[in-house]
Amino acid sequence: MPGIIECVPNFSEGRDLQVVEQIVDEIRNFQGVKLLDYSVDADHNRAVVTFAGEPEKVVEAAFNAARKAAGLIDMSKHKGGHPRMGATDVIPFIPISEVTMEECVRYSRELGRRIGEELGIPVYLYEEAATQPHRKNLSAIRKGEYEGFFEKIKDEAWKPDFGPAEVHPKAGVTAVGARSFLVAYNVELDTGDIEIANAIAKRVRHISGGLRYVKAMGVMLEGKNRVQVSMNMVDFQKSALYTAFELIRIEAGRYGVNVVGSEIVGLVPMEALMDCAAYYLRLKDFSMDQVLEKRIHE
Amino acid sequence: MPGIIECVPNFSEGRDLQVVEQIVDEIRNFQGVKLLDYSVDADHNRAVVTFAGEPEKVVEAAFNAARKAAGLIDMSKHKGGHPRMGATDVIPFIPISEVTMEECVRYSRELGRRIGEELGIPVYLYEEAATQPHRKNLSAIRKGEYEGFFEKIKDEAWKPDFGPAEVHPKAGVTAVGARSFLVAYNVELDTGDIEIANAIAKRVRHISGGLRYVKAMGVMLEGKNRVQVSMNMVDFQKSALYTAFELIRIEAGRYGVNVVGSEIVGLVPMEALMDCAAYYLRLKDFSMDQVLEKRIHE
Numbered sequence: 049m050p051g052i053i054e055c056v057p058n059f060s061e062g063r064d065l066q067v068v069e070q071i072v073d074e075i076r077n078f079q080g081v082k083l084l085d086y087s088v089d090a091d092h093n094r095a096v097v098t099f100a101g102e103p104e105k106v107v108e109a110a111f112n113a114a115r116k117a118a119g120l121i122d123m124s125k126h127k128g129g130h131p132r133m134g135a136t137d138v139i140p141f142i143p144i145s146e147v148t149m150e151e152c153v154r155y156s157r158e159l160g161r162r163i164g165e166e167l168g169i170p171v172y173l174y175e176e177a178a179t180q181p182h183r184k185n186l187s188a189i190r191k192g193e194y195e196g197f198f199e200k201i202k203d204e205a206w207k208p209d210f211g212p213a214e215v216h217p218k219a220g221v222t223a224v225g226a227r228s229f230l231v232a233y234n235v236e237l238d239t240g241d242i243e244i245a246n247a248i249a250k251r252v253r254h255i256s257g258g259l260r261y262v263k264a265m266g267v268m269l270e271g272k273n274r275v276q277v278s279m280n281m282v283d284f285q286k287s288a289l290y291t292a293f294e295l296i297r298i299e300a301g302r303y304g305v306n307v308v309g310s311e312i313v314g315l316v317p318m319e320a321l322m323d324c325a326a327y328y329l330r331l332k333d334f335s336m337d338q339v340l341e342k343r344i345h346e
Numbered sequence: 347m348p349g350i351i352e353c354v355p356n357f358s359e360g361r362d363l364q365v366v367e368q369i370v371d372e373i374r375n376f377q378g379v380k381l382l383d384y385s386v387d388a389d390h391n392r393a394v395v396t397f398a399g400e401p402e403k404v405v406e407a408a409f410n411a412a413r414k415a416a417g418l419i420d421m422s423k424h425k426g427g428h429p430r431m432g433a434t435d436v437i438p439f440i441p442i443s444e445v446t447m448e449e450c451v452r453y454s455r456e457l458g459r460r461i462g463e464e465l466g467i468p469v470y471l472y473e474e475a476a477t478q479p480h481r482k483n484l485s486a487i488r489k490g491e492y493e494g495f496f497e498k499i500k501d502e503a504w505k506p507d508f509g510p511a512e513v514h515p516k517a518g519v520t521a522v523g524a525r526s527f528l529v530a531y532n533v534e535l536d537t538g539d540i541e542i543a544n545a546i547a548k549r550v551r552h553i554s555g556g557l558r559y560v561k562a563m564g565v566m567l568e569g570k571n572r573v574q575v576s577m578n579m580v581d582f583q584k585s586a587l588y589t590a591f592e593l594i595r596i597e598a599g600r601y602g603v604n605v606v607g608s609e610i611v612g613l614v615p616m617e618a619l620m621d622c623a624a625y626y627l628r629l630k631d632f633s634m635d636q637v638l639e640k641r642i643h644e
Contacts, residue, residue: 052642082642100642144638229638236630293627309628315638318616325622329591330607332534340442340527340613344350344380344398345643 050102051146053155054084054229055110057139059117060132060220062093067120074116075099078109084315093128094137103147107159110139111166118167118219123194131187133194134169134220138186141226144317145342152226153177157209160224164211167219170201171210174225179209186223194220231281231320232313233289234267235296238306242268245275248299252277252292259295261287274308284320290327318342348400349444351453352382352527353408355437357415358430358518360391365418372414373397376407382613391426392435401445405457408437409464412457416465416517421492429485431492432467432518436484439524442615443640450524451475455507458522462509465517468499469508472523477507484521492518529579529618530611531587532565533594536604540566543573546597550575550590557593559585572606582618588625616640 061067068088072095076083081101088095099109114136121135139159141152153176160171178184182205192200197215200206207213208221215221237245245266250256253264261283267276277296281289297307319336326334336342359365366386370393374381379399386393397407412434419433437457439450451474458469476482480503490498495513498504505511506519513519535543543564548554551562559581565574575594579587595605617634624632634640 052639054638082644084638084641100638144642289627307628309630311630312632312636314636315641316636318620318637318639321623321637322616322619324627325619328626329587329622330605332607332609334610338610338612338614339616339619340352340382340398341350341616341639341643343382343613344442345639346380 050104051151052100052144053103053106053147053152054098054100054142054144055106055139056096056098056142057110057113058137059095059097059113059121060093060123060126060128060135060137061117061121062089062091062095062128068095070120071095071113071116072097074112075109078105078112080105081109089130091128092130093126094130094132100144103151103155106141107155110159111162114139114163114169114222115167118169118216122218123220124217126194131190131193132220133190133197134216134222135218136163136222137190138174138223138225140175140224142229143226144229145319145336149176149226149228156224156226160210163222163224164208167211167216169211169216169219170208170213170221172221172223173209174223176226177224180205186225189223197221228261228283228285229317231284231289231316232279233281233292233310234276234278234313235293235310236269236274236276236308237300238308239275239303240268240273242266242275244300244303244305245277248296249277251299252279252295259287259292262292281320284317284323288323288327289320290324348402349449350398350442351401351404351445351450352396352398352440352442353404353437354394354396354440355408355411356435357393357395357411357419358391358421358424358426358433358435359415359419360387360389360393360426366393368418369393369411369414370395372410373407376403376410378403379407387428389426390428391424392428392430398442401449401453404439405453408457409460412437412461412467412520413465416467416514420516421518422515424492429488429491430518431488431495432514432520433516434461434520435488436472436521436523438473440527441524442527443617443634447474447524447526454522454524458508461520461522462506465509465514467509467514467517468506468511468519470519470521471507472521474524475522484523487521495519526559526581526583527615529582529587529614530577531579531590531608532574532576532611533591533608534567534572534574534606535598536606537573537601538566538571540564540573542598542601542603543575546594547575549597550577550593557585557590560590562590579618582615582621586621586625587618588622
């Protein structure tokens with residue numbers, strides 16, 4: 049059981065689709081990984097690719113794509129609305145199934161080392177893979193962008209984790225890291241009062257005293273006269289969907305408001321919903337290995 | 347998205363493991379299907395194989411295994427404790443993912459036709475694939491067993507669906523059909539009173555007025571002073587796990603008894619638990635295509 053990780057590399061090209069296609073091809077044609085999605089933004093001049101597979105293969109495919117991007121993109125000529133610092137700007141690994149965050153950190157180090165040594169590009173480890181607290185946040189690393197890095201990299205605090213302490217003139221610098229899967233989860237209420245949704249969101253989200261791995265805000269559903277608590281579940285293993293759901297239900301009670309329903313926007317790892325079934329059914333000794341589809345794809 | 351079906355062929359050999367291995371190899375080595383389990387019973391003189399994969403490939407692998415069994419097993423010399431009528435005794439297809447029961451019925455007809463025409467073995471379609479009501483139940487077909495079929499097959503009511511109206515002297519006759527996946531699901535109560543478990547089981551099971559696709563009985567958990575309602579969920583899409591769980595909870599209430607927990611024994615299709623999560627979270631517009639693992643394995 050090799051497990052599955054997801055990888056969402058961002059490349060600094062969103063206008064020349066031939067270039068984007070050549071980079072994406074490195075992933076699309078790589079045996080053993082699955083291209084799930086990619087999107088191109090001309091204003092941002094940036095492409096975001098989502099793929100998944102067994103960790104070793106994902107690392108290999110990500111390296112091949114980064115090498116291709118380094119050969120095709122010239123950061124000294126790049127302009128775009130989105131902050132950026134490298135041809136391959138950022139590569140996060142995300143544990144999906146049978147892989148721990150610690151293992152994803154190891155994979156990000158492995159990839160970072162290869163990009164540094166074999167491609168000669170300075171690499172910064174970020175988020176869960178960060179080697180220093182001030183490098184945890186991607187936007188802190190990226191501050192100053194490509195143009196500012198020629199100075200920034202000379203600062204001891206910004207010595208790269210891998211590769212030369214010198215900006216690659218064409219490929220810039222790259223951040224590689226590990227983070228949790230983000231589930232977009234919304235709970236709808238039978239009221240049109242946005243203040244109630246905001247008050248509940250405040251109780252549920254981490255920043256104002258709620259669940260550690262939940263971001264939340266109230267949102268008005270236009271044309272429906274209903275509101276929802278819109279959430280980003282940034283670590284569903286630690287702050288579960290059912291916990292957020294039940295907490296919202298409880299808070300709504302004080303306003304005499306009911307939960308009408310909830311929705312998941314986009315993709316969700318199987319485990320996030322299995323956990324909910326296991327909670328409500330009070331399942332004992334349940335293992336994900338009992339899931340038939342999991343056994344089939346082992 | 348070709349979907350996935352499961353197949354659980356039963357072969358009339360449980361003593362000569364070399365023979366069993368040769369039959370199982372036809373499935374194990376077939377590219378594109380996954381051998382999930384097989385068990386051999388010497389008393390029954392019978393082997394049960396479980397595998398799954400894309401329908402067309404499962405049909406092909408099942409055919410190959412049936413052909414191999416026909417070449418290796420001689421029913422005229424077979425003895426065993428389990429009723430049997432053919433070298434390949436029975437082949438059920440079970441819809442798992444993105445495949446309807448109707449499609450499984452078509453696949454069972456396709457396989458039945460091939461076994462009849464290419465191997466010269468009489469084939470009876472059973473369960474959901476049955477062409478006549480009296481052939482729905484497998485035990486009705488199997489009545490008289492191999493030895494009795496030389497007479498039985500002459501009866502117009504037992505003319506085979508495919509193949510010659512004559513017992514294959516070595517391979518006997520085979521039943522091919524389609525049925526639902528069976529989930530073994532137990533709900534534990536905080537009482538040691540087996541009569542309460544039995545009374546609840548009676549309310550929940552189909553035969554005595556309960557849910558259409560649930561079989562249930564009370565079971566004493568030895569050494570725990572607790573009982574459980576032990577169930578076979580024979581069609582979880584129509585009679586859902588959460589429905590049975592909630593019904594038991596409601597019935598237990600009249601005895602002042604609580605549900606301690608529940609358990610799934612063995613394998614469970616992802617959808618059976620996803621349905622439960624969707625029910626309790628009141629999920630709207632949720633599609634199984636949103637499940638990341640499903641997208642990855644498409």
